[in-house]
Each structure stands twice: as structure tokens, then as C-alpha cells.
Amino acid sequence: MSEEAQVIARHRVHVVPVVLALANPPWQRDVWLDPSKFENIDHVFHTLFDDFCDADEPERYLGVSLRTDEEVALMRALGVALNAAAVEASHDTDAEYLQTAAWPEVVASAGRLAQVMVSNDLNLLSCGRHE
Known part of the structure; x- marks a missing residue:
């Protein structure tokens, strides 16, 4: 596996699960509202805005955690939606976010992005390429 492919894999192993979680409301209620679980909305924001991507300016992550221009555009749309929810969630609690x-x-933006990211990863794997 090339060095570039390793960088993408190390980032996507964090980004893809978070995007999938955002697309799954029952999972959000079961995990984010359970205080004994590690993942919560704070983890989501850190993953998508600070640690493994920048949903406000995702172009910088093309070739790092995002594979295509379509993923970049969909990540930007998800960032806009998440920021809108953050404005509404004045107390910054997970339960409040889910009610905005x-x-x-x-959820809809995450669903579109998840479908494209998973499809892109599966297409890459099915072609036998590891880039």
C-alpha cells in the first residue's frame, strides 16, 4: 500500500464511521444518549471539524480523508447542516442536538455522504487497488 493510501486509510477509519453514525438516528439515540458509551456529538464534531477533516473547508482534505470532489461537496453540506444544528442547540447537549x-x-446529508464514501471505498477494493 502506498504512503498516500495509508494516510487516507488512517483518516477514513475515523471519518466514515462518524458519517455513518450521523445517518442513523436509532443508533444516535442508543449510543449518544447513553452516558456509559464513548461516542457522542462532541466526538463527532472533533472528528469532522478538528482531527480528521474540516467540514467547514473540506477541500483541504481531498486526498487525505476524502477521495473525490463529490465527497468534498457532500462533506461541506454536512458541515453546514451540523453548524445549523449547533446554533440551535444552545445548551450543547446530545439530546438537544437530536431535537433541533x-x-x-x-441525517439526510450524512446519509448521502455515507453512501458515496462507502461506495467509493468498495469500488476501490473491488478493483483490487489499495490507493
Whole structure:
């Protein structure tokens, strides 16, 4: 595996699961609202805005955690939706985020991005390429 492919894999192993979690409301309620679980909305924001991507400016992560221009555009849309939910969630609690008027768009945006990211990864694997 090339060095570039290793960088992408190390980032996507964090980004893809978070995007999938954002696309799955039952999972959000089961995990994020359970205080004994590690993952919560704070983890999501750190992953997508600080640690492994920048959902406000995802172009910088093309070839790092995002494979295509389509993924970049969809990540930007997800970032906009997450920021809108953050504005509404004045107390910054997980339960409050899930109740915001913006949350359905977060879920829909994440669903579109998850489909593309998983499809891109599977296409790459099915072609026998590891880049």
C-alpha cells in the first residue's frame, strides 16, 4: 500500500464511521444518549471539524480523508447542516442536538455522504487497488 493510501486509510477509519453514525438516528439515540458509551456529538464534531477533516473547508482534505470532489461537496453540506444544528442547540447537549429543526438535514446529508464514501471505498477494493 502506498504512503498516500495509508494516510487516507488512517483518516477514513475515523471519518466514515462518524458519517455513518450521523445517518442513523436509532443508533444516535442508543449510543449518544447513553452516558456509559464513548461516542457522542462532541466526538463527532472533533472528528469532522478538528482531527480528521474540516467540514467547514473540506477541500483541504481531498486526498487525505476524502477521495473525490463529490465527497468534498457532500462533506461541506454536512458541515453546514451540523453548524445549523449547533446554533440551535444552545445548551450543547446530545439530546438537544437530536431535537433541533436542523437535525433531519444533518441525517439526510450524512446519509448521502455515507453512501458515496462507502461506495467509493468498495469500488476501490473491488478493483483490487489499495490507493
